[in-house]
Amino acid sequence: xxxxxxxxxxxxxxxxxxxxxxxxxxxxxxxxxxxxxxxxxxxxxxxxxxxxxxxxxxxxxxxxxxxxxxxxxxxxxxxxxxxxxxxxxxxxxxxxxxxxxxxxxx
Numbered sequence: 001x002x003x004x005x006x007x008x009x010x011x012x013x014x015x016x017x018x019x020x021x022x023x024x025x026x027x028x029x030x031x032x033x034x035x036x037x038x039x040x041x042x043x044x045x046x047x048x049x050x051x052x053x054x055x056x057x058x059x060x061x062x063x064x065x066x067x068x069x070x071x072x073x074x075x076x077x078x079x080x081x082x083x084x085x086x087x088x089x090x091x092x093x094x095x096x097x098x099x100x101x102x103x104x105x106x
Contacts, residue, residue: 025049032060037101044105046086053078061094
């Protein structure tokens with residue numbers, strides 16, 4: 001009996017030591033419309049996903065100034081990227097450099 005309990009404890013140890021499971025990433029949407037990026041979600045966390053939706057008739061991109069993401073957005077298309085780190089991540093459109101914003105993640 002003692003050997004069975006020891007074997008069970010050894011099998012379960014990696015799962016018990018890991019603690020509670022991390023929360024699944026949240027998917028946030030930023031819409032591009034009328035040559036502007038829409039509102040940036042205020043509650044971003046590192047690991048969350050951004051769904052970029054282009055409602056314009058023009059090609060756009062969502063390109064991080066630090067090179068951490070570059071999502072090409074043909075007209076009426078969408079794309080995804082993961083927020084890779086905490087802090088401010090400035091972004092812009094490669095095709096229309098006046099279009100810009102900042103992701104702020106915790």
